[in-house]
Amino acid sequence: MAKKPATTNLKNAFYAQSGGVTAVINASACGVIETARKHSDKIGKVYAGQNGIIGALQEELIDTSKETPRAIAGLRHTPSGAFGSCRYKLKSLEHNRAEYERLIEVFKAHNIGYFFYNGGGDSADTCLKISQLSKSMRYPIQAIHVPKTVDNDLPITDNCPGFGSVAKYIAVSTREASFDVASMCATSTKVFVLEVMGRHAGWIAAAGGLATDENCDLPIIILFPEVKFNQTKFLALVKEKVKQYGYVSIVVSEGVQDRSGKFLADAGTTDAFGHAQLGGVAPVIANLVRAKLGYKYHWAVADYLQRSARHIASKNDVDQAYAMGKAAVELAIAGENSVMPTVVRKSNKPYKWTIGKAKLSRVANVEKMMPANFISKDGFGITQKCRDYLAPLIKGEDYPPYKNGMPVYVTLKKKLVKKKLKDEFIVK
Amino acid sequence: MAKKPATTNLKNAFYAQSGGVTAVINASACGVIETARKHSDKIGKVYAGQNGIIGALQEELIDTSKETPRAIAGLRHTPSGAFGSCRYKLKSLEHNRAEYERLIEVFKAHNIGYFFYNGGGDSADTCLKISQLSKSMRYPIQAIHVPKTVDNDLPITDNCPGFGSVAKYIAVSTREASFDVASMCATSTKVFVLEVMGRHAGWIAAAGGLATDENCDLPIIILFPEVKFNQTKFLALVKEKVKQYGYVSIVVSEGVQDRSGKFLADAGTTDAFGHAQLGGVAPVIANLVRAKLGYKYHWAVADYLQRSARHIASKNDVDQAYAMGKAAVELAIAGENSVMPTVVRKSNKPYKWTIGKAKLSRVANVEKMMPANFISKDGFGITQKCRDYLAPLIKGEDYPPYKNGMPVYVTLKKKLVKKKLKDEFIVK
Numbered sequence: 025m026a027k028k029p030a031t032t033n034l035k036n037a038f039y040a041q042s043g044g045v046t047a048v049i050n051a052s053a054c055g056v057i058e059t060a061r062k063h064s065d066k067i068g069k070v071y072a073g074q075n076g077i078i079g080a081l082q083e084e085l086i087d088t089s090k091e092t093p094r095a096i097a098g099l100r101h102t103p104s105g106a107f108g109s110c111r112y113k114l115k116s117l118e119h120n121r122a123e124y125e126r127l128i129e130v131f132k133a134h135n136i137g138y139f140f141y142n143g144g145g146d147s148a149d150t151c152l153k154i155s156q157l158s159k160s161m162r163y164p165i166q167a168i169h170v171p172k173t174v175d176n177d178l179p180i181t182d183n184c185p186g187f188g189s190v191a192k193y194i195a196v197s198t199r200e201a202s203f204d205v206a207s208m209c210a211t212s213t214k215v216f217v218l219e220v221m222g223r224h225a226g227w228i229a230a231a232g233g234l235a236t237d238e239n240c241d242l243p244i245i246i247l248f249p250e251v252k253f254n255q256t257k258f259l260a261l262v263k264e265k266v267k268q269y270g271y272v273s274i275v276v277s278e279g280v281q282d283r284s285g286k287f288l289a290d291a292g293t294t295d296a297f298g299h300a301q302l303g304g305v306a307p308v309i310a311n312l313v314r315a316k317l318g319y320k321y322h323w324a325v326a327d328y329l330q331r332s333a334r335h336i337a338s339k340n341d342v343d344q345a346y347a348m349g350k351a352a353v354e355l356a357i358a359g360e361n362s363v364m365p366t367v368v369r370k371s372n373k374p375y376k377w378t379i380g381k382a383k384l385s386r387v388a389n390v391e392k393m394m395p396a397n398f399i400s401k402d403g404f405g406i407t408q409k410c411r412d413y414l415a416p417l418i419k420g421e422d423y424p425p426y427k428n429g430m431p432v433y434v435t436l437k438k439k440l441v442k443k444k445l446k447d448e449f450i451v452k
Numbered sequence: 453m454a455k456k457p458a459t460t461n462l463k464n465a466f467y468a469q470s471g472g473v474t475a476v477i478n479a480s481a482c483g484v485i486e487t488a489r490k491h492s493d494k495i496g497k498v499y500a501g502q503n504g505i506i507g508a509l510q511e512e513l514i515d516t517s518k519e520t521p522r523a524i525a526g527l528r529h530t531p532s533g534a535f536g537s538c539r540y541k542l543k544s545l546e547h548n549r550a551e552y553e554r555l556i557e558v559f560k561a562h563n564i565g566y567f568f569y570n571g572g573g574d575s576a577d578t579c580l581k582i583s584q585l586s587k588s589m590r591y592p593i594q595a596i597h598v599p600k601t602v603d604n605d606l607p608i609t610d611n612c613p614g615f616g617s618v619a620k621y622i623a624v625s626t627r628e629a630s631f632d633v634a635s636m637c638a639t640s641t642k643v644f645v646l647e648v649m650g651r652h653a654g655w656i657a658a659a660g661g662l663a664t665d666e667n668c669d670l671p672i673i674i675l676f677p678e679v680k681f682n683q684t685k686f687l688a689l690v691k692e693k694v695k696q697y698g699y700v701s702i703v704v705s706e707g708v709q710d711r712s713g714k715f716l717a718d719a720g721t722t723d724a725f726g727h728a729q730l731g732g733v734a735p736v737i738a739n740l741v742r743a744k745l746g747y748k749y750h751w752a753v754a755d756y757l758q759r760s761a762r763h764i765a766s767k768n769d770v771d772q773a774y775a776m777g778k779a780a781v782e783l784a785i786a787g788e789n790s791v792m793p794t795v796v797r798k799s800n801k802p803y804k805w806t807i808g809k810a811k812l813s814r815v816a817n818v819e820k821m822m823p824a825n826f827i828s829k830d831g832f833g834i835t836q837k838c839r840d841y842l843a844p845l846i847k848g849e850d851y852p853p854y855k856n857g858m859p860v861y862v863t864l865k866k867k868l869v870k871k872k873l874k875d876e877f878i879v880k
Contacts, residue, residue: 199858216756426849
C-alpha cells in the first residue's frame with residue numbers, strides 16, 4: 025500500500041506541523057498518515073511539509089509513503105515534530121497574496137487536494153485562507169485544521185492535544201519537587217520556584233495546582249499571567265505557607281506581569297560577560313523572596329523539557345492527539361472543508377469525550393483564556409471547577425518503549441519528492 | 453510484628469537520612485525497615501531521626517513501628533526523604549565532643565545498638581566517629597553507613613544509589629529536548645542549554661552524553677566541572693555542531709569554572725528588584741552563545757526536578773538502593789561495625805553486580821572524581837569507557853503507581869517516641 029503510486033484520479037494530501045512542537049503532535053501525524061493509508065482508495069499519497077508550511081512554499085515535500093508502517097506507528101510515542109515545524113506566519117492576503125498563490129501552485133503541481141495543518145490559532149487562520157483562496161483560484165482544496173498547542177488556548181474544542189501532557193509533567197514535577205523540599209525545609213531550602221510556559225494564558229501554570237489534592241496536601245502558590253503581580257499579597261502568602269507547612273512551592277508562568285504590564289522576566293540585567301540577560305522569571309521571584317523574607321530558595325526553569333517530556337505523557341492526551349489526526353482525514357473523506365475536529369467533553373466522572381467539528385472561521389485567531397472562575401479568589405490558586413476540568417486531561421500513562429534504559433524515539437527518512445515547479449521560492 | 457514491643461534484651465536501631473535527598477533514598481529506608489522487621493528476633497524497633505541526625509541530637513525519634521507495612525513498602529517508590537533530612541555536619545571530635553556524647557546518650561536512653569546512617573561522604577565520617585566514640589564511652593554501637601548521593605562521588609562502591617536515577621532523568625530529558633530543538637532549528641532555536649547538578653564532580657553532566665547513542669545520533673556538548681571553561685574552543689565546537697546538525701544541545705554542570713577557578717554561575721548580576729542574582733550557569737552560557745555567534749537559544753535549569761524525578765527512576769538504581777538498606781541490616785546482624793555495603797560490578801554485558809563491604813575509614817571524606825579517561829580528549833564529551841560504565845546504571849524502568857494521573861507517594865505518620873532525657877539539646 026505504501027508503495028502504490030498515486031494515480032491521477034486520486035488526490036494527494038499535504039500535512040504540515042506548525043508552531044511550537046509538543047510531546048504528542050507526532051501522534052496526530054500518525055493518526056493522519058495511518059488513516060489516509062487505510063483509505064488508499066480515496067487519498068493518494070501523504071506529503072509532509074519539511075519544516076512546516078515553509079516546506080510547501082519551497083516545494084520541499086516529504087514523501088511519507090517511503091516510511092515504513094513501523095516508523096509511522098512509532099510517531100505515536102515520539103515527541104517533537106518529526107517533519108520539522110516553524111513559526112512562520114503567512115501575512116494577510118492583502119499584504120502577501122503571492123505566498124498564498126505559491127502554495128496553491130505547489131499543491132496543484134503535486135495533485136494535492138487535501139491540506140491538513142497541525143497547529144494553533146495562527147495556523148487555523150492560514151488553513152482558512154487557503155481554503156478560501158483555492159475556491160477563488162478554482163483549484164479546490166479541502167483544508168482541515170488539526171488542533172495542537174501546549175497553551176490550550178484554542179476556542180470551541182474542550183482542550184488542545186499537547187496540553188494534557190505538559191500539564192501532567194508540571195503537576196508530577198511540582199509534586200516531586202515539593203516532596204524534596206519538604207524533607208529538607210527544617211534546616212535548608214524553604215521556597216522552591218518552578219517557571220513554566222504560558223506567555224498569555226495560565227493553563228500550564230494552573231496544572232501545578234494538581235500537585236496537591238485530597239490525598240496529598242502540599243502548599244502550592246501559582247502566579248498566573250492573568251493576574252497582575254501583587255508583591256505585598258504574594259509575600260504575605262509565602263510567609264503564611266512557610267509558617268504552616270515549613271516550606272512552599274511556587275509555580276510561576278513566564279508571562280507574569282507587574283501592575284504596569286511589564287513582564288517580571290524582563291529583568292534588564294547583564295551577565296558576567298556584560299550581555300543583556302533575558303528571563304527567566306523564576307530567579308526574579310526567588311531573589312525577591314530571599315531579599316524580603318530571608319528564606320533559602322531553589323529555582324528551576326522547565327523550558328523545553330516540559331513540552332517534549334513524552335516519557336510522562338498523558339494517555340488521554342495521546343489518544344486525543346491521534347484521534348484528531350484520524351478525524352481530520354475522515355472529515356476530508358466526508359467532503360468537509362474549512363473545519364477542525366474538536367474534543368467534546370461529555371462528562372467528567374467518568375470522563376467521556378467524543379469528536380465534534382468547528383468551522384475554521386470560528387476558530388482562527390481566537391484565544392481562549394482561563395475563565396475567571398478557574399482562578400481562586402486570592403489569585404494564587406485554582407478552584408474546584410478548574411480542578412474538575414484539568415483532572416481528566418492528565419489521566420493515564422502512555423509510556424514509550426525503552427531500550428537500554430532510554431526511550432526509543434523514531435527518526436524518519438524524510439525523503440523529498442522531486443520538485444516540479446521551475447520557480448524557486450525562498451522564504452526569508 | 454510491627455506492634456510487638458521491643459524487649460529490653462533486643463537492641464533497637466536508629467536510622468537517619470543525611471544531606472540532599474534523592475529519588476531512591478526512601479528505597480534504602482524501606483530496605484532497612486523491612487529487613488529489620490524480618491529479623492525481629494535480633495533487632496527491636498527501628499527509630500528514625502526526624503530531619504536526619506538533628507532528630508537524634510534533639511531526641512526527636514520517629515517510631516517506624518507505628519507505620520503500616522503498606523506505608524513502609526510505599527517508601528520504595530516515594531522520592532525525597534520521608535523522615536526528613538538535613539545538611540548538618542557534626543564538627544570534629546576535638547571541636548565539639550559534646551555533640552557526639554549527646555548522640556551516645558540518646559542512643560543509650562532508647563536502647564539503641566545499631567546506627568544506620570544513609571548519606572554521602574560527610575555522613576560516612578560521622579558514622580565512623582560514632583562507632584569509635586561508642587567504644588571509648590563503653591556503650592557499644594554498631595555503626596553502618598548506607599551509601600546515597602546523586603553526585604556519585606563515594607569511593608570503593610562501584611556507584612552510589614541515587615545517581616542512576618538522576619542520570620536517567622538527565623539522559624532522557626536531554627534526548628527529548630534535543631528532538632524538540634531539532635524540529636524547530638531551521639527557523640528558530642539552534643542552541644539548547646540544560647543546567648544540571650554537580651558542583652565538584654561531573655558525573656551527572658556526563659549522563660547527558662547518554663542522550664545520543666548508536667541508534668540515535670544527536671549533537672551534545674558537555675561542560676564538566678573537571679574541565680576549565682575554554683571559551684574559544686567551546687564556541688568553535690558550538691558553531692561546528694550547528695553547521696553539521698542545524699542545532700546543538702549543551703549540558704552544563706553548575707560547577708563549571710573559568711580559568712581562574714571562578715564559577716561561571718557567579719554572574720555578579722542584579723535583578724529587577726536590585727538584588728544580587730546568584731546562578732544559574734545556563735543563562736550565562738546561552739547569552740554567551742547568542743552574543744558571540746548570534747544563535748537563538750533556550751535554556752532550562754533542572755534543579756530539584758532531576759533528583760526528585762521518581763517517575764523516571766532507573767530500576768537498577770531502585771534495586772540497588774533497596775539492596776544497600778537490606779545489606780546494612782544484615783551486616784549489623786552479622787556483627788559488623790564501621791562498614792558500608794557497596795555495589796560491586798561483576799560484568800558490564802550482561803550487567804551483573806553483587807554486594808560487597810568497605811571499611812568506613814576508607815570511605816569517609818574521600819571524593820571520587822570522574823576518571824580522566826571518562827572525558828573525551830577535547831573535554832566536551834564522554835568516552836566509550838564512560839558510556840560502558842554509565843549505561844547499566846540507568847537501565848530499567850520502575851514506575852510508581854498512579855491514581856488519577858498522578859504518582860501515589862506516601863507520607864508517613866511520623867509518630868515521635870516519648871523523650872526520656874531531661875536535658876534539651878537545641879541544634880542551632
